[in-house]
Amino acid sequence: MIRSKRKALGQHFLRDQNIVRKIVSLAEIHSDETVVEIGPGRGILTRALDETGSKIFAVELDRQLHENLEKEFADTPNVRIIQADALCYPFEDLPAPFAVVANLPYAISTPLLFRLLELRSRVSRMVLMLQLEVARRITAREGGKEYGLLSVGVQFYAEPRLEFIVPRGCFRPPPRVDSAVIRLGIRAAPKVAVKDEAFFFRVVRAGFGHRRKSLRNALKDGGFPADAVEEALYAASITDGNPQRRAETLSIEEFALLADKLFEITMCRGARPCAVTRPDHVQ
Numbered sequence: 578m579i580r581s582k583r584k585a586l587g588q589h590f591l592r593d594q595n596i597v598r599k600i601v602s603l604a605e606i607h608s609d610e611t612v613v614e615i616g617p618g619r620g621i622l623t624r625a626l627d628e629t630g631s632k633i634f635a636v637e638l639d640r641q642l643h644e645n646l647e648k649e650f651a652d653t654p655n656v657r658i659i660q661a662d663a664l665c666y667p668f669e670d671l672p673a674p675f676a677v678v679a680n681l682p683y684a685i686s687t688p689l690l691f692r693l694l695e696l697r698s699r700v701s702r703m704v705l706m707l708q709l710e711v712a713r714r715i716t717a718r719e720g721g722k723e724y725g726l727l728s729v730g731v732q733f734y735a736e737p738r739l740e741f742i743v744p745r746g747c748f749r750p751p752p753r754v755d756s757a758v759i760r761l762g763i764r765a766a767p768k769v770a771v772k773d774e775a776f777f778f779r780v781v782r783a784g785f786g787h788r789r790k791s792l793r794n795a796l797k798d799g800g801f802p803a804d805a806v807e808e809a810l811y812a813a814s815i816t817d818g819n820p821q822r823r824a825e826t827l828s829i830e831e832f833a834l835l836a837d838k839l840f841e842i843t844m845c846r847g848a849r850p851c852a853v854t855r856p857d858h859v860q
């Protein structure tokens with residue numbers, strides 16, 4: 578295969594059986610479970626998953642790799658190799674619940690992760706390998722520079738843990754970055770209840786939209802009316818004592834409180850009469 582295609586598909590094959598064993602044991606797969614693997618490649622993880630006796634659906638985009646795997650697993654009824662783009666594949670059609678165990682194609686690891694989180698009611702847990710830097714952002718807590726939309730977006734629905742780091746030398750060809758394995762438990766309900774999830778994510782996205790700015794300016798630049806932002810920050814006591822506070826210092830709970838206040842304030846400016854009294858300082 579031409580090198581550029583390999584690169585575009587993120588084809589870095591694991592060659593370390595120890596890492597494979599660690600991934601499978603972290604996933605704690607039982608023989609009566611269903612497992613989805615994304616990007617099986619040459620099948621090193623697929624073979625190890627097969628040993629658990631579970632039912633495996635492995636989705637591989639590359640036609641040649643798919644063909645090779647189909648041949649290899651032709652007599653293995655537990656393993657189904659599917660040729661498809663995992664970003665578009667209708668995982669809803671697979672028997673649920675399923676665990677996801679995969680060494681992800683790194684170029685699309687973030688959209689894939691969000692796609693899998695959309696399917697969270699069907700997913701029991703995930704054990705994923707991705708770039709170390711992305712794994713750090715996914716698991717970051719507020720206060721650090723790695724904390725952002727990705728951290729809040731994932732931690733809202735799941736409990737991610739960075740389990741171990743995998744040096745680039747464990748792959749062939751070696752990628753340019755180190756990798757990490759994370760385990761994500763799916764929360765029974767989002768980490769915090771919010772009035773409107775889409776609105777909550779609009780607030781979080783706007784907050785992180787201008788990282789060098791204070792939260793209040795980032796929200797205003799993000800399209801929220803200036804006086805509503807002031808009112809919501811005051812009502813949620815977010816910037817008391819620190820008007821320059823930035824989004825990366827807010828916990829998910831604080832984002833939720835702020836989003837709910839902003840939601841109430843901006844919604845009640847619509848057709849319905851406003852039930853909220855505005856505090857003096859913003860009048």
Ligand code: SAH
Pocket residue numbers: 586587588589590591592615616617618619620621622636637638639642661662663664679680681682683685
């Ligand atoms: N799991 C294997 C290979 C990982 S490399 C191992 O650990 O060795 C990533 C794999 O994902 C490659 O096989 C690549 O062809 C596949 N891939 C890339 N984009 C994909 C997509 N959109 N859908 C499904 N598979 C994809």
